[in-house]
Amino acid sequence: MTTTPANRIDRLFADRSRKRFIPFITVGDPTLEATYQVIQGLAEAGADLFELGIPYSDPLADGPTIQRASQRALKNGVSIKDALQLVVRLRDSGMEAGLVLFTYVNPVFQYGIERFFADLAASGADGVVIPDLPVEESGPAVAAAQKHGVHVISLVAPTSDARIKMIGEQATGFLYCVSSLGVTGARSELRSDLTDFLARVRESTNAPTAVGFGISTPEQVRTLAPHADAVIVGSAIVREIERYESELRDPATTGEAVGKIKNFVHQLTSALQ
Amino acid sequence: MADAQKTAARVVPDERGRFGEYGGKFVPETLMNALMELEQAFEEARRDPSFREELYGLLTEYAGRPTPLTYAERLTEELGGARIYLKREDLNHTGAHKLNNALGQGLLAKRMGKKSIIAETGAGQHGVASATVAAKLGLSCQVFMGEEDIRRQSLNVFRMKLLGSEVIPAVSGSRTLKDATNEAIRHWVSHVDETFYVIGSVVGPHPYPYMVREFQKIIGEETRSQILDMLGKLPDEVIACVGGGSNAIGMFYPFIQDESVALRGVEAAGLGVDTDKHAATLTKGRPGVIHGSLTYLLQDEHGQVQEAHSISAGLDYPGIGPEHSYLKDTGRVTYAAITDAEALEAVQLLCRTEGIIPALESAHAVAEAMKRAPQMSKDQVLVICLSGRGDKDVLTIQDALAPKQEGDNQA
Numbered sequence: 312m313t314t315t316p317a318n319r320i321d322r323l324f325a326d327r328s329r330k331r332f333i334p335f336i337t338v339g340d341p342t343l344e345a346t347y348q349v350i351q352g353l354a355e356a357g358a359d360l361f362e363l364g365i366p367y368s369d370p371l372a373d374g375p376t377i378q379r380a381s382q383r384a385l386k387n388g389v390s391i392k393d394a395l396q397l398v399v400r401l402r403d404s405g406m407e408a409g410l411v412l413f414t415y416v417n418p419v420f421q422y423g424i425e426r427f428f429a430d431l432a433a434s435g436a437d438g439v440v441i442p443d444l445p446v447e448e449s450g451p452a453v454a455a456a457q458k459h460g461v462h463v464i465s466l467v468a469p470t471s472d473a474r475i476k477m478i479g480e481q482a483t484g485f486l487y488c489v490s491s492l493g494v495t496g497a498r499s500e501l502r503s504d505l506t507d508f509l510a511r512v513r514e515s516t517n518a519p520t521a522v523g524f525g526i527s528t529p530e531q532v533r534t535l536a537p538h539a540d541a542v543i544v545g546s547a548i549v550r551e552i553e554r555y556e557s558e559l560r561d562p563a564t565t566g567e568a569v570g571k572i573k574n575f576v577h578q579l580t581s582a583l584q
Numbered sequence: 585m586a587d588a589q590k591t592a593a594r595v596v597p598d599e600r601g602r603f604g605e606y607g608g609k610f611v612p613e614t615l616m617n618a619l620m621e622l623e624q625a626f627e628e629a630r631r632d633p634s635f636r637e638e639l640y641g642l643l644t645e646y647a648g649r650p651t652p653l654t655y656a657e658r659l660t661e662e663l664g665g666a667r668i669y670l671k672r673e674d675l676n677h678t679g680a681h682k683l684n685n686a687l688g689q690g691l692l693a694k695r696m697g698k699k700s701i702i703a704e705t706g707a708g709q710h711g712v713a714s715a716t717v718a719a720k721l722g723l724s725c726q727v728f729m730g731e732e733d734i735r736r737q738s739l740n741v742f743r744m745k746l747l748g749s750e751v752i753p754a755v756s757g758s759r760t761l762k763d764a765t766n767e768a769i770r771h772w773v774s775h776v777d778e779t780f781y782v783i784g785s786v787v788g789p790h791p792y793p794y795m796v797r798e799f800q801k802i803i804g805e806e807t808r809s810q811i812l813d814m815l816g817k818l819p820d821e822v823i824a825c826v827g828g829g830s831n832a833i834g835m836f837y838p839f840i841q842d843e844s845v846a847l848r849g850v851e852a853a854g855l856g857v858d859t860d861k862h863a864a865t866l867t868k869g870r871p872g873v874i875h876g877s878l879t880y881l882l883q884d885e886h887g888q889v890q891e892a893h894s895i896s897a898g899l900d901y902p903g904i905g906p907e908h909s910y911l912k913d914t915g916r917v918t919y920a921a922i923t924d925a926e927a928l929e930a931v932q933l934l935c936r937t938e939g940i941i942p943a944l945e946s947a948h949a950v951a952e953a954m955k956r957a958p959q960m961s962k963d964q965v966l967v968i969c970l971s972g973r974g975d976k977d978v979l980t981i982q983d984a985l986a987p988k989q990e991g992d993n994q995a
Contacts, residue, residue, distance in 0.1 A: 368757065368888040369874070371769045372612045378756060390886040416610055417873040421887030443610045443873070447600065468614040470776060478613070492614055493774030 319409040320437045320462055320484045323359055324519035330536045330583045332357055333521055334576060335413065335495075335545030337364040337380035338397055339389030340552060345559040345569075349552065350401060350408075352569040357580030360409030362440060362543065365394050367415045372442040374496030376546040379553065391422050395434040402435035411464060411484075413440045419452070428455040438462035438484045446478055453481075468492070469508050479515030488512050488522045488539060496546045497527035501534075509538040529582035536583050544579055551575050597907075601790020604913060606906035609789040611769075611876040618776045623791040625696050630798060635695065642687050646720065647677040649684075649802065653810040653967070658937040666820065666960035668953060670940070670970045671807045673831060680943065680972030681803055681831045682713035686782060688799035690717035693780035700724040700775075703782045704768040706733055706761030706827065707898035707945065708740025709972055710784030715749035717782075725749040728768040732759040733897045740976050758891035761827075761901045765875050785828025786905030789876030793905050800834025807967060808838050815965065821846040821956060824969035825948040826919065827863070827899035829908045831971035836917060846918070849908060850952040852894035853921035863892035864921040865904040866912050874903035880912070895924035895984060896944035896977075926951040928984055931974065943972035944980065 316322045323331060334353050338346050350361055366384035370377060391414065398410050412431065419427050419441065431439060438461050444452060449463055456463045462484030467475055469492060479486060490505055491498055502508075505522075512520055522535050523543025532542050551572045552559065558568035601607045609619055629635040643649040652675060656668040673681035686703075693701050701723050705711030711727040718725030727744050731753045734741050744751050752771075757763040765787075772781045786793040786800070804822075811819055822839060824832035826849040839845045854862035862868065865880045872881035874889060882890040882902035892902040911917040922930075927944055930951035934942050942950055949968050957966055974981070 369762070369766055371766045371875075372773070374770070385888065415873075417881075417883070417889070418887035420872060420878075421883065421885070442612050443876070445609060445611065445613050445616050447616075448608055448610055466613045468612070468616075470614050470617050472617055474613075474616060489612075489614060492776060494770045 317460060318437050318462065319407070320360065320411070323409050324485060324540060327519065327540055331359040331541035332580045332583055333360045333362055333523070333541050333543040334358050334548050335362040335364060335543060336548060336552065337366055337377065337384050338394045339366060339384035339387045340380040340549070341383050341556045341560050342387060343389065343393060343397060345565060347397060347400060348565055348569050349572060350406070351404070352573040353576050354406060354408050356573045356576040358408060358576065360411060360541070362411050362413045362545070363394055363397070365389070365391055365412060365414040365418060367418065370415060372494055374494040374546060376497070376549050376553070377495050380549045391418055391427065395430055395436070398434040398436045410436045411438045411440060412436055416441050416444045424451050424455050428459045428461060432459035432461050436461065438464050440464045440466070440487060442466060446481060467512055469502065469504070475511055476515045479512060479518070482516050482518035485519040485521045485541065486512065486516050487543070488520050489524045490522050490535070491525040495524055497550065498525035501525060501531060505535070506538050529578050532579050532582040542583065548572065548576060597790060597794050601794065603793070603907045603910035606871070606877070606879050606909040607790055607793060608878050609876060610873045610878065611789045612773060614773050615776060619789055619791065626692060626791055626795050629692055629695055635691065639688055639691055642691070643684065643802065647683050647687065648675065650806045651675050653807060653814065656938050659934065660957070662933065662937050663954060663957040665957040665962065666964040666966040667962070668957055669811065669819070669965065669967045670938070671803060671835065671967060673803060673969065673971045674940065674942065674946070674973035678709070678713050678716050679975065680709040680713070681800065681834060682710045682784060683716065684802055684834070685784065685796050685799040685830060686710065686713035686717045689780070689782040690721050690723065693723060693782070694721050696780065698778060698780040700726070700778060701780045701782050702726045702728065702768055702771055703784060704728045704761065704764040705784060706764070706900060707896065707943070708733065708737040708744070708976060709898060711751070712740050712743050712747070714782050715744040715747035718749060719747050726752055726771070728752050728754050728764040728771065730754045730758070730760040730764045733761065733764070736897050736980060737976055760892070760897065762889065762892070769875065785830040786833045786907060787828040787875055787877060787903060793877065793907055796830050797833045797837055797907065800830050801837045803831065803834035803969065804836060804838035807835065811965070811967065818842055818845050819965040819967045820844070820960065821848060822967045822969070823848045823850060823949045823952050823956065825850045825899060825945050825971060826904060826908060827852070827901050827945060828903070829905035831969050833905060833907055835969040840916060847916065848952060848956070849917050849919045850948045851919060851921045852896055852899035852948060853923040854893040854895070856923055857921050861893035862921070863894040863899050863901060865902060866908065866919045867921045869902070871909065877903070877906045879906040879909045880904055895927060895980065896948065898943070898945040899948065920952050922948040922951040924984070928981065930954060931981055940970070941974035941978070942970055943974045944977045946971045
């Protein structure tokens with residue numbers, strides 16, 4: 312009897328022959344309804360797993376694009392609860408893609424660690440990325456996540472050096488490989504030593520690897536895809552959402568705007584295999 | 585000196601950088617190695633006699649330490665209670681205690697082979713101190729400062745530029761110290777290999793709260809030996825203002841084991857702790873994570889950081905050093921809050937009675953002393969940490985006092 316993993320991230324990466332695409336978008340940017348529609352559109356465009364950003368007042372790992380998205384979403388009062396409700400709605404609609412929340416650590420602490428992971432699992436989400444929770448501080452969160460069958464996604468950076476092995480050995484779900492120093496945001500050029508870094512990471516871990524931070528073009532996706540199991544694109548998509556903000560706010564033009572964003576993402580997913 | 589070393593051996597943060605439950609390293613992975621390298625470099629430096637000698641040389645021959653402990657005779661008479669002494673950090677080079685720490689970290693940066701330093705600043709005092717150290721040690725320096733603070737502290741902005749530093753406005757959020765710190769961290773993440781981040785207070789991820797305390801504890805060490813020389817006894821109470829809390833930790837730490845000495849930190853109550861315009865983190869906040877550290881924090885129910893308010897740019901911060909959170913919970917230090925209006929009263933009183941214009945930050949400590957001293961007996965001794973001079977604040981003070989002078993009573 313073959314067992315299908317219960318967690319959708321594990322299910323997704325059970326087959327590593329295909330490269331996967333992971334878009335990041337901020338929940339509630341510009342509205343919760345628009346986020347729902349964009350996710351449906353991007354799933355059709357080939358997104359395999361979503362990183363759903365919970366807006367934060369002080370997003371210190373994020374560059375200007377995602378900071379602005381956070382501000383727009385915060386004006387709508389979007390919180391962890393709204394993101395979990397969005398996940399429930401997506402699952403109710405039959406969405407099968409992996410869904411991972413992205414949140415800074417303080418909102419999780421205030422929500423309560425145990426309650427957060429219980430509710431995360433109950434909503435149908437598969438894991439969480441917490442960029443300001445390094446391995447040294449993640450013990451209680453990882454314990455709660457394991458209990459509820461979801462993953463705390465670890466990050467590894469080009470500056471991690473000797474830490475790569477330690478992080479790689481503990482990684483579950485997938486390992487988020489930070490492709491450039493600095494904050495999130497599209498970059499015209501990627502580090503020349505990036506493939507060496509990705510090779511070192513893959514040697515250190517059994518977990519699937521996903522590379523992100525600064526990736527914005529189909530060429531960059533094409534270059535990096537052979538060196539990881541998945542490619543993450545955030546700011547470049549958020550920038551498209553920003554471009555069509557007013558259309559996304561108006562129910563009459565939402566569909567058309569989603570179509571344009573979908574086309575943009577389709578170019579990225581087409582560069583993957 | 586033996587005494588000081590004995591006290592330093594206690595209440596060190598643990599190896600995870602925790603003061604009780606507070607502190608830690610809540611930062612992006614990109615910074616973790618840099619923090620570990622910093623921790624190691626600092627430990628080596630503080631044990632290295634040549635580093636200590638070089639720092640001591642700069643503190644004495646360049647900064648002008650030790651700063652005096654002044655008996656405030658007319659203030660004492662006016663308040664009619666405890667004998668009041670002022671620890672004169674306002675007489676430190678650049679006009680505040682901030683230089684003690686900036687010199688220490690600047691020397692460490694140089695020792696680590698870094699060519700450039702960055703700093704965040706609220707009132708501008710730490711920015712000026714960092715710019716000064718950069719000039720003195722031949723490092724390049726960029727200072728991140730909130731746009732609102734740039735407006736409030738234009739004189740300090742010019743000072744930093746004159747000293748050869750670049751001032752980079754932080755335009756996100758409330759455009760004050762919190763946002764300047766976010767921008768400095770973002771810059772550091774992007775340039776971590778070549779840049780040393782000189783944090784100006786006992787905040788941020790480990791080892792900063794510990795390292796900054798070690799560079800600032802000279803305030804309390806000097807005060808302790810000065811008062812023993814002058815009076816042959818320890819003070820009954822020591823008061824210091826608290827924003828991030830570096831002058832307070834520097835002053836309190838050498839007295840922590842002297843249980844007869846009451847320690848009192850003073851936060852900014854802004855327009856009042858029951859309004860939404862204050863910076864009274866310990867009085868009104870609850871534990872959360874800001875700038876890499878678990879500590880008391882002004883935040884809403886969802887954990888979004890709230891904007892702080894104080895007339896004093898240096899206290900206008902929604903977090904606080906994690907060691908203060910620990911000292912509050914253990915009860916070793918008590919914390920009070922002083923409003924903008926009370927701080928302005930204190931500025932005027934100190935000017936009138938002692939001929940000293942205090943920084944608005946330090947005026948909060950003076951204002952608390954105005955409440956405490958009359959409740960104490962005349963043979964008791966109260967020390968105020970006068971953390972900085974008020975030259976930078978005279979325009980703010982002028983503005984704030986103008987309506988009253990025109991008879992326009994503010995309710």
